[in-house]
Amino acid sequence: MTLSYDAVADKLASLAKRRGFVFPSSEIYGGAGATWDYGPLGVELKNNVKRAWWRAMVQLRDDIVGLDAAILMHPRVWEASGHVQNFIDPLVECGNCHRRFRLDDLRDGEELIDQWRGGKVDLSDVPCPVCGMRKLADPRRFNLMFKTFVGPVEEEASVAWLRPETAQGIFVNFENVQQSTRRKLPFGIAQVGKSFRNEITPGNLIFRSREFEQMEMQYFCRPEDAPLVFESWLGTRRDWYREYGIRDDLLRFREHAENERAHYAAKAIDIEFRFPFGWKEMEGIHNRTDYDLRRHSEYSGKDLRYFDEAANERFLPYVVETAVGADRAAYALLCAAYDEEPDKEGVRVVLRLHRDLAPYKVAVLPLSKNEKLTPLAREVAVMLRPHLLITYDETQAIGRRYRRQDEIGTPLCVTIDFDSLEDRQVTIRDRDSMAQVRVAIADLVPALRERLGV
Numbered sequence: 001m002t003l004s005y006d007a008v009a010d011k012l013a014s015l016a017k018r019r020g021f022v023f024p025s026s027e028i029y030g031g032a033g034a035t036w037d038y039g040p041l042g043v044e045l046k047n048n049v050k051r052a053w054w055r056a057m058v059q060l061r062d063d064i065v066g067l068d069a070a071i072l073m074h075p076r077v078w079e080a081s082g083h084v085q086n087f088i089d090p091l092v093e094c095g096n097c098h099r100r101f102r103l104d105d106l107r108d109g110e111e112l113i114d115q116w117r118g119g120k121v122d123l124s125d126v127p128c129p130v131c132g133m134r135k136l137a138d139p140r141r142f143n144l145m146f147k148t149f150v151g152p153v154e155e156e157a158s159v160a161w162l163r164p165e166t167a168q169g170i171f172v173n174f175e176n177v178q179q180s181t182r183r184k185l186p187f188g189i190a191q192v193g194k195s196f197r198n199e200i201t202p203g204n205l206i207f208r209s210r211e212f213e214q215m216e217m218q219y220f221c222r223p224e225d226a227p228l229v230f231e232s233w234l235g236t237r238r239d240w241y242r243e244y245g246i247r248d249d250l251l252r253f254r255e256h257a258e259n260e261r262a263h264y265a266a267k268a269i270d271i272e273f274r275f276p277f278g279w280k281e282m283e284g285i286h287n288r289t290d291y292d293l294r295r296h297s298e299y300s301g302k303d304l305r306y307f308d309e310a311a312n313e314r315f316l317p318y319v320v321e322t323a324v325g326a327d328r329a330a331y332a333l334l335c336a337a338y339d340e341e342p343d344k345e346g347v348r349v350v351l352r353l354h355r356d357l358a359p360y361k362v363a364v365l366p367l368s369k370n371e372k373l374t375p376l377a378r379e380v381a382v383m384l385r386p387h388l389l390i391t392y393d394e395t396q397a398i399g400r401r402y403r404r405q406d407e408i409g410t411p412l413c414v415t416i417d418f419d420s421l422e423d424r425q426v427t428i429r430d431r432d433s434m435a436q437v438r439v440a441i442a443d444l445v446p447a448l449r450e451r452l453g454v
């Protein structure tokens, strides 16, 4: 890479918009405040990330099953889970410019957060990050959940919350899943779905937004097994990122201090990724103990204890969860994949995405837009389409089209030239090495499959 890693965020922001990965939501109205729409390439990328996670976490394991729970849940769920009471950020308003901030966005934010958690924080000497005046009000508790109403009447009795984590759908279905699948401990339940948080300071493209997707897995085990289960998930999840192209120097583990942990966690370790704007949480691994099942038992009146036949005992399982944002993971994977290298036309931008994550697997390119080449190129495209996600492009010079595919991470290009008309062979070009090899059209599908590992 010839460019500095710090510059990658700006490069990706421009690439994301220009090439159709991500657009600001409702852009023609000026945007909808930290919500994003995924364009034709972005939706493929994010689906591939979710698919890769689901495959590793559900389909390749015999101890984890899937679930897709509703976003709107009974309001008591969020009282039981502790979110109504505790899902709070400290919000600070400037008395001069009236901008609002999270406490940790201020100078020495981490220290201020520690003071706030200790019960007393002094902001008299802290400047506003925007206007510089020392007129910040004391922090107030701001609940991050979005409130709405179910049915036609907007009253307290019809309040509903947009879920801020997918996990609660899993906890309230623990007994349904356990009994319908006749699972014995230990086993996990996994889910991918939308979550919503009214973030005070969203930002950095899709890193922190108000509507996002989570990929969460809750692993239920005997209480005494939770520490070992926790350790093993650290390695399993780090290996998953490695497999999909995140180098070790871009990943680290960071354990939460006691006063930093979420209200449900007895132990929490973040898998942090080195984003171009600093080390940030990508995934959280938490030992949630029996907190959630216990609270739901209390609030619903339903005994959620598990019966262990062998031991002839009834108890509430402990839960180790792995929780990652699909958007945040997709962004990290883009950062890790972004590369630039000098070439004879200046700079070649390459997204070195893992082939399973790349939006398109193959680009079909006639050497030039020519009436003799087009029919054969289209024939090749039609032949490939049922097998692989392809794109077809015949505008501009072939070098420019290779660059366009490199920039969006397409692993392979197939070029149809004038010799192809005679010998029915085409050229396969590899994105990373730029090596080219001639293959008979009759052998093209297996040749591409082999290179793509599918």
Ligand code: GAP
Residues within 6 Å of the ligand: 164, 165, 166, 167, 197, 199, 206, 207, 208, 209, 210, 212, 214, 216, 281, 282, 283, 284, 321, 323, 324, 325, 326, 327, 328, 329
């Ligand atoms: N169930 C546990 C839980 O939700 P979390 O650490 O609050 O834990 C898990 O969130 C993951 O969800 C984070 O590591 C991050 O990847 C993603 N996430 C959280 N808030 C987000 C936001 N506002 N925008 C995008 N992703 C977010």
